[in-house]
Amino acid sequence: MKDKTIDYILRATWQAVSRMYNEEAAKYGATMATGFALLSLDRDKGSPSTTLGPKMGMEPTSLTRTLKSMEEKGLITRKKNPVDGRGVLIHLTKFGKEKRELSKNTVLKFNEKIREHIPEEKLLHFIEVAETINMLIADKNIFSDIPEEKQMQTTNK
Known part of the structure; x- marks a missing residue:
């Protein structure tokens, strides 16, 4: 590891983590991005769509694609923001909340396994x-x- 640069180690590690999460999510017809979005949404009040991109570190086009896919799968609904009619709140459906728990458990399992070894x-x-x-x-x-x-x-x- 001495001859590898810090950025290489970070990139290789993130790619391995990303691949692992995507493989696990694929078992449920999802992606890591979907799982991350489920975990980033406020479970009860919903979240403004404008706050999700920065919170998740996603570009607007990728976020739009992810949200569209999630809506098509019945994980989320979009509703006008009652405080600001120009904005949209993204809410989890009952199905979305179930899948959110699955995503949460997957992340907790990863953390638990890492803590067992480090x-x-x-x-x-x-x-x-x-x-x-x-x-x-x-x-x-x-x-x-x-x-x-x-x-x-x-x-x-």
Whole structure:
């Protein structure tokens, strides 16, 4: 692992997790994105469609496709927002709530299995490292010491 870059390790790990969740979701005719959306929606009050994309880290076109598929499968319904008539609230159907529980149990099982194999102290270090990486990226502190001209030369190669 010494010769692998941090971004490679992150990407490879995420791809493995994503593949695992998609394989599990496929058993139920779903996808990881569907499961994530089910878990991101407010179970009782519904959620504004405009908050889902940022919450899930999805592009609007991907989110639209996912929500359309979920609506076709009877997992969600769309209703006008009673507070703001221009907006839409996404509500889970009874079927959607059942599938949400399945998604929740799948995520909990994953976490449980990881915790069985990795000591709590190492997990806390992992979380701390991930939070630091996210903070550095959010604060744009990764390439801030490289002059913009040099960045452009590097990316154009």
